[in-house]
Amino acid sequence: MKSNAKTRMLTEGGILVALAIALSFVKIPIGVSFGGFGGSIDLVMVPLVIFALRWGCGWGCIAGLIFGTLKFFLGGSAIDIVSIIFDYSVAYGAVGLAGLYAKKGVSKAPLAALIGCVGRFIIHYISGFTVYARWMPEEFMNMPMTSPFVYSLLYNGTYMLPNTILCVAVIAVLTKAAPSLFKK
DSSP: HHHHHHHHHHHHHHHHHHHHHHHHHOEEEEGGGGGOOEEEETTHHHHHHHHHHHHOOHHHHHHHHHHHHHHTTTTTTOHHHHHHHHIIIIIIHHHGGGGGTTTTTTTGGHHHHHHHHHHHHHHHHHHHTSGGGOOSSSSTTTOOOOOOOHHHHHHHHHHHHHHHHHHHHHEEEEEEEEGGGGOO
């Protein structure tokens, strides 16, 4: 990578990670006190997907990892170091998987966003049935909980499904309104 391209990539990464951080404070909480079960709905994955599509999977994963780590230190909560790594650093790093479609054309951007969102969901799901299994309630969503796998699927699905739909929809709109966002 030429020096100018690397400088541009690092600059764009910093700007888009900063935008994701700013967007993380504009959210719809869906925690228990709001009638939901946890997590929140926000647009933080959109700038991460855009960066991954512009610069590829590797750099996209690094940007997501940086964002996730910063997000924890700027107001996240966790039970131990493993949950910090899984639920913040690795989970948001997985959004960079959208970069697998970096050279496939703007029309593939919504599919790339879906791949990144599913990657993040898988990491949260694994964290749910491993790290958080010991806190599984006896009842969840008016159903008896006997399996940490089902519990993790339901818990993480309550916020990841709306986040995924929102991210894919926004990326789809941006491909029509501002296709140059997805090109270097």
